[in-house]
Amino acid sequence: MHIYAFANQKGGVGKTTLSMHMAVAAMQRNCQTLLVDLDQQGSSTYLYTGDAKYHRSAAMVSGEVRSALDLWTPAREIQPLTESARGFTFDFLPAHAGLDRVDDDLDAGVQALQRLRSLDYDVVILDCPPAPSVRQLAPLIVADVHVIPVTPDALGTQGISQALQLFQKQIRMRNPHLELQILINRLKANSRTNRIIADALAERLGKRVLPYVLYEREDVRKGLNEGKAYWQICKDSQREEWEGAFESLLEGVASTEDLVDAAEELVEVAKTEEAAEEISS
Ligand SMILES: Nc1ncnc2c1ncn2[C@@H]1O[C@H](COP(=O)(O)OP(=O)(O)OP(=O)(O)O)[C@@H](O)[C@H]1O
Ligand SMILES: [Mg+2]
Known part of the structure; x- marks a missing residue:
């Protein structure tokens, strides 16, 4: 099993968007794939279920519906959703509005996420919340790969700096084999500054930066709303960049x-x- 954590303290950089694309790419490789929404905002839960209130529904609150919070309760069986309202084919463990309840105990978080290793999946993807909470630290301690989506702007570079410091200070001791992969997202085609920053990132951080740059494209949102990855609806040269980025992240992973x-x-x-x-x- 390969576990990928999409995490960055910075909000809106594409953690959810790229997690969803990663899950589609893994399914295309024939890998049994599970996406786990660890963010109580429930953005990927909305994209999968088509229901913006799913993670706050009455059934969720009374605990009848299965969610990522079940990972923290050993007595509860982990039962992901297998049917998406939008037609995604991977399995999915939805967010729960009460997920922030678990943010005070890191070891419990690590144990909770380690339960994922006992499930029968080739690829597990963790969509993390935008804060350095237990739900970002525990995924990085349990994962094989930390994908850091960044936007090529000043805030994005701060995000990388914070993520690398976090790795250095808190993660490396507990997960020395964690692989870091920086993925540049939302580059605005008409922005010279974006391009200069993207080039500088690749130059200074070398191999850690994936050699693919994902542009800001309206069709990215549109595709996900229709249950599709960008490369399934779009035929321009960005299609190859998107496919290449996820193929490269999945290199060596066999179903x-x-x-x-x-x-x-x-x-x-x-x-x-x-x-x-x-x-x-
Ligand atoms: N390459 C892209 N092109 C166009 N829109 C994008 C792209 N990547 C992300 N977006 C859009 O940007 C917004 C933020 O993306 P997303 O929700 O994936 O970020 P996030 O890092 O998960 O945010 P949060 O920190 O709130 O969880 C969304 O509206 C999404 O549709
Ligand atoms: Mg998100």
């Missing part, structure tokens, strides 16, 4: 189903080779 098929084929190859050897000897 269990594909591995099982490959292993079965291998058995046949071995049998045929041995039979041929017997005949020739």
